[in-house]
Amino acid sequence: MRARLDGAVVVVTGAAMGQGHAHARRCAAEGADLVLGDIRDGELATLAERLRADGTRVLARHLDVSDGEHWRDLVDAATAEFGTVTGLVNNAGIMSHGSVLDETPDDWARTIAVNQTGVFLGMQAVAPVMRAAGRGSIVNVASTLGRYASTVGFAYQATKGAVRMMSKSAALALGPAGIRVNTVLPGLVDTPFLGNSRDTGALDDPIGRTPLGRIAEPEEIAAVAAFLLSDEASYVNGAEIVVDGGMTAGSLRSLKPAVVTS
C-alpha cells in the first residue's frame, strides 16, 4: 500500500523534542520528506540523523518561529532542496505561568511571539509555495486551554484561543488555493512541556476528570496531525479536533440523570 504522505514535503516546528519529535517520526513513517525547525540545534540534529539513517530525506534548520527572517530562510532552503512544501505542522509552543494579575509583560510578549505570531508567520511563509503547488495542508496546534479557561497560563490561553480563530480565517482565505487549514487541540500530553507538574500532583485533578484515565502519548497527537496532512482529510478544512481523552467532553459528567416523577 502507498504510504499516506508519499510525495509530501512537511515542515514541523518545535521538532527537537516532545510532540514535534513525534510529528516528525510519524510523518517520516508515512513517507514524507521533512523540513524540521527548532531553536534546540543539537537535539534537532540528532533527530535528523536518526531519520536519515532510516531512509527519510530531512532538512534540519535553526528556526525561531517568532522570527520572520528565519521563516524565509527555511522556506527558501526547503524549496531549494525539495522543490516545494506541501505540509506544515505549526507545533512549537511555550507555556506562560501567571494569572491576569501577575503575568509579566515579558512573559506575555514572548508567549504571544512564539505561540501566536509564530503560527501567523509560518502560515504566511508557506502559503505562496503551497499555492504554486496547488495543494497544501496546515495543522496548527492549539490546546484545550484555548477553549476552556484556567487561572494560570493567562498569555498561553490567549494565544491558543487566537490560534483557533487564525486557523479558521486562514482556512477561508487559503481554501480556494487548495490549501486546507485545521487545528488540533491536545489535552495533557506526556512531553517535557509538563515539567514537574506530575510530581507535584498538579495533574491529578485533570487526569481524574479524563474518561480515559491518563494523559496522551505524543504519538497519539501525531496520528491525528498525520491524518489531517494526508489526502484522507481532503474535505476537512477549518476544523478543530480535540484530542484529550474526553477530558473536556462534559463538565457535568457526574450529574445524576433527572428523575421523571409523573
Ligand SMILES: NC(=O)c1ccc[n+]([C@@H]2O[C@H](COP(=O)([O-])OP(=O)(O)OC[C@H]3O[C@@H](n4cnc5c(N)ncnc54)[C@H](O)[C@@H]3O)[C@@H](O)[C@H]2O)c1
Ligand atoms: N504537552 C501538553 O500537555 C500540551 C497540551 C496542549 C497543547 N500543547 C501544545 O503542543 C505543542 C507542543 O508542545 P510539547 O508538549 O511538545 O512541548 P515541549 O516543550 O515538550 O516541546 C516544545 C518544542 O518547541 C520548541 N520551541 C520552543 N520555542 C520555540 C521557538 N521560538 N521556535 C522554534 N521552536 C521552539 C522547543 O525547543 C521544543 O523542542 C505546543 O504548541 C504546546 O502548546 C501541549
